[in-house]
Amino acid sequence: MPFDPPVPPARPVPLRPGRKLGPIAANVGSAHRAWLEPMRDTYLRSGLTLSELSGRVRFAKSKLSELLRGTGLYPRWEIILSLCIELNIPQWPLYRLWQQAAVEAHKSREWIERSSEKAPLTTPHTAPLDHSAFRELVENDYHLYAQVFLDDDQRDSAVSDTFDILWLCWNDALASCDTRRFAWQVLHATVMSRTPHLDGRPAFATAAFDTVILQSLTNTSARLNQLEESLELFKAMSRLPDHQLDVMVLRRLCGFSPEGASALLGIPAAAVRSNERHAVHFLESVICPLPETEGNTS
Structure with a gap:
């Protein structure tokens, strides 16, 4: 029989009062989804309610719900940065993914730069040492795989995004039953999201x-x-x-x-x-x- 990897036990999700956060909208693009899914996962594991998070980042609860579902207007970097700080999410990889999604959302370069200038990143731009070592070990092989499905520019973007997404959830990767398998699943999903079907x-x-x-x-x-x-x-x-x-x-x-x-x-x-x-x-x-x-x- 084909090998089916064991599924690690699911982490208990803290119970929250109030209405459950809805799913990500079906029309959310692949670049937007690349940073939104890790951010949602971090929020859902935080134990915070939308009301509590809204009070901490000083952003309306209804707008916060829209942001976490990918509905409404594409969010400016200021609010994303405030969520990064509150949820302890690495800023630099999320910023790069946010930029790419802004382009996908047809935001101008001036809009992106203005939003970034108002909210500069406050943490180092270097990934954890073990993440960097893992990237050096597998990056060339990831490129070979991605090249089968994508042209050169898309290949490079997909592999780069894979390592940014991994940086955002690196602790989860390390805690999984096999970091290599966890990382491959991220690569596969990222490449397939850009591959014509x-x-x-x-x-x-x-x-x-x-x-x-x-x-x-x-x-x-x-x-x-x-x-x-x-x-x-x-x-x-x-x-x-x-x-x-x-x-x-x-x-x-x-x-x-x-x-x-x-x-x-x-x-x-x-x-x-x-x-x-x-x-x-x-x-x-x-x-x-x-x-x-x-x-x-x-």
Whole structure:
């Protein structure tokens, strides 16, 4: 059976009087959601009511509720900074994510700069040492994965945002059953939020142009044939469950060994091999047999 990682026990959520905070609005963009979700999670674990938080940051309760649900006008940095300070959230990664979401919300550069000037950051811009060490260890490999789904600019942004989001919830990552698995789930969600989807599944046919086998072919006819096969393969791969898709991307498109994929995903090498076998069985049931691939990436 495919490996399903154990789910860590949920933290008890403090009981609050009054109406429960509603969910994030469905129309909230991926950049906005990237900073809003960690902020909401921190608030929900704080034990504060909206009324209490409203009094501390001197912001109307109704407006605070809108902010935490992603409704209403895009918030200025002043109120976000006051929430950072009150909820003890790292300011610098949240500021970078807030900036990107402001651009997504069609805010002008002047609007962003004015808001930032009125509320300068008050904490150091350096991430925790263990976070920085983890980033140095996996960042290049994260880029290889993201490149399969995104163009260069989107790839760089997705990976950078992944580490900012991880910084915001680094304590949760350290407290999880496996920091590598926690981080991979953040990367996967961030990349998929930027990847075009068709019928609910990721569309990544452009990756066909970057496969090693295609780049190694000089004959035009051979390249066209390989491109057609790659497009068919990627279309079928998009139908795989997420954990199998990630294994196949790392193994067959990025050239990772089972042990290398295991270290990156935070799952046993046996689970990597099992997921790959199930994925290959499915793919061979809908297209021609796949070539064997043994990567050297560790």
